[in-house]
Amino acid sequence: MEQIFQPGKLAGRVALVTGGGTGIGLETATQMASLGAHVVIVGRRLDVAEDAAAGLVAQGLKASAFKMDVREYAMVEAVFGEVVHKHGSLDILINNAAGNFRADTEKLSPNGWRTIIDIDLNGTFHCCRAAFPALSASQHVGRIVSIITSYAWSGWPGCAPAAAAKAGIQSLMRTLAVEWGNRNIVCNSVAPGAIGDTEGTRRIHEDAGRAAHELGRVPVGRFGSRADIAAAVAYLVSPAGRYINGTDLVVDGGRQFCFGNA
Secondary structure: OOOOOOOOOOOOOEEEEEOOOOHHHHHHHHHHHHOOOEEEEEEOOHHHHHHHHHHHHHOOOOEEEEEOOOOOHHHHHHHHHHHHHHHOOOOEEEEOOOOOOOOOHHHOOHHHHHHHHHHHHHHHHHHHHHHHHHHHOOOOOEEEEEEOOOHHHHOOOOOHHHHHHHHHHHHHHHHHHHHHHHHOEEEEEEEEOOEOOOHHHHHHHHOOOOHHHHHOOOOOOOOEOHHHHHHHHHHHHOHHHOOOOOOEEEEOOOHHHOOOOO
16 A cells, blocks of 8 residues: 655655745645655745745755746746756646635626636646646656635635636646546646635635634534645645546535535
């Protein structure tokens, strides 16, 4: 049986994490680096990405950083090319970069809608497209994992663009799973529920005064943690996950079975 979290399990792999400087992205980058991968952290703010990479290196792990805006395909393509040139391969892509804010849909501006769609959905496509040549050439079976949310199928009041974008990403992952499964790439998504130590939960639940209500709808009796999501990603990109393709791994403590979103 595969020992998923055995040290060195991801040795020899290069993993790129978008939005990897903070939150779930940084936790995921840390988990993969601790398993032996060289982690490339990218984000719009180079100082944040560099600080995150330096923190991993200080722990004796392998990491580097690049500035990249997922909305700009030319920049994405250039960065991915530089990663492969510098490190020799790209084996794992984690699409984590995302934007969100709460706004009633009737008050949502077209620009607000476009901004979230561009970061979440278009950005994910840009990264997948640019990563294809390297991932398909991976000696370890290329992996794409996109971080979505259960809002993709349930919707959520005040989060129309994020919910729509995540639904689009879910569909994109399923399509690529079919198209690229015989091209040496498997594609999956991880759908976090309410993760207590994240900015998203603070904005959507705590600032809206819904934290206690939402916690009451989680059967395991606690909000998730960033480590829970990082562990799910590590499973999918490990050798144990090499036959998993086109799947949504929901990490929400069972909240999806508490129907409704009121």
